[in-house]
Amino acid sequence: MRFVKDIHPDETLDLVCRMCPMHLLEPGDKLKCMKKGQILQVITDYDGALEDIPEWCRKCGEEFIGIEEDEECYKLYIKKAK
Amino acid sequence: MEKVYLDHASATPVRREVIDAMLPYFGEKFGNPSTVYDMGSKVKVVIEEQRGKVAELIGGKAENIVFTSSGAEANNLAIKGVALGRQKKGNHVIVSAIEHHSVLNSARFLERLDFEVTFLQVDQYGLVDPDRLRKAMTPETILVSIMHANNEIGSIEPIAELASLCKEKGVFFHSDAVASVGNIKVDVSELNVDLLSFSGAPLGGPKGIGALYFKKNVRLMPLIHGGIQENGRRAGTENVPGIVGFGVAAELAKGELSEKSASMSKLRDLLVAGVQSRIDKFQLTGHPVQRLPGHASFCFEAIEGESLIFLLAQNGIYANTGSACASKALKTSPVLTAIGVPPAIAQGSVVFTMDKSNHSEEIDYVLERLPVAVDRLRMLSPIWGKTVPVYQEAACA
DSSP, X not given: OOBOOSOOOSEEEEOTTOOTTHHXXXXXXXXXXXXXXXXXXXXXXXXXXHHHHHHHHHHHTOEEEEEEEOXXXXXXXXXOOO | OOOEEOBTTTOOOOOHHHHXXXXXXXXXXXXXXXXXXXXXXXXXXXXXXXXXXXXXHTTOOGGGEEEESSHHXXXXXXXXXXXHHSXXXXXXXXXXXXXXXXXXXXXXXXXXXTOEEEEEOOOTTSOOOHHHHHHHOOTTEEEEEOOSBOTTTOBBOOHHHHHHHHHHHTOEEEEEOTTTBTTBOOOHHHHTOSXXXXXSGXXXXXXXXXXXXXXXXXXXXXXXXSSOHHHHTSOSOXXXXXXXXXXXXXXXXXXXXXXXXXHXXXXXXHHHHHHHHHOOSEEEOSOSSSBOTTEEEEXXXXXXXXXXXXXXXXXXXXXXXXXXXXXXXXXXXXXXXXXXXXXXXXXXXXXXXXXXXXOHHHHHHHHHHHHHHHHHHHHHOTTSTTOOOTTHHHHXX
């Protein structure tokens, strides 16, 4: 797992309290509306996202930048690569 | 007169247009909206159209509506869902003492989970004083829930002012608007609320469908876990006929609102004035002016409200003693207790709730029979004393 800090996202998706697999469905929709090179921040409290989102990025050809953890939830960063 | 139905707060007849719109979704359009083939995806499109209509009724956007099984579930989701979603920020919740049981009991459930709950007292009209709310808030407060209009006494709360107070402190504000939506204008932007509950049944829609409006920044912990229906906020295959009925009822209600409010106000005023001139020893409960247009609630001294309801029903008049779901418990209404009505008088509670289908001849009929029924019961009452009933002859007839 790659931990990062001070990433400045272009867009944010707050998926805290949302049921699995919304953490995989909504980033796909959001990235479609973003430009190549832009960064999406996904905020979630779902532990499964820590494995799912990097794997989903690999399958979809997007770049997983890393994860930032705070007291309340996880922040995962994806760069639109295509 | 065969039947005068004045209990629209308990149930309204489902409108013909609503039934007609719903029927195909029990029949040929039965597809599951979560399926990817056209039989399901077309139904999914219809659901989203209804979401837009329902949102429009309260001045909101479709993306901020989650469909529920009822207003009660919407209240549960608002209270428990927000509290559980924000518990790392604080553990204090405030609700008014006259909320519907779905709010009060959700708050009591939170107490069992170690949340602190303040049940805010109200004045003699059932109104929440903004200063009292301000004083009740602490740095731990995460949610305040005050109903828009009370179903038992009809009073309309100063929601915009109360919600603004919460906004200043970063506290989410929820309002149960089940009794008000469809009866008066409800606009989530004007009211400044973060969450708002309402349902289809009071609009002439079907029972078993409700909705919760929530602002984009509100995190709601789901109460029903499973699939990702309602965007991952409420699991379970959607009640498609109910949603369609709710959408159609909402669309009709929006178009008819101003006319309906005006005609119901006239009927209410007619009933209140008629009771005032024909019956003594009673109290109009709730605010005399700041109240729902089709809502007239009274407490008649020295009678049992349930008995009066039965007697009126024998005359073809249908009303209720208060909250429809609580009336069977034969307990003094917590709402009437909270506004300071003495228990002996609170027993004589009767609530009349009108709709646009009612007319003045029906009110005249009620005003003819109600005093007779009240007098008849008072003559049987051991606490009525020696007061001579006004309508003694008719009562003995």
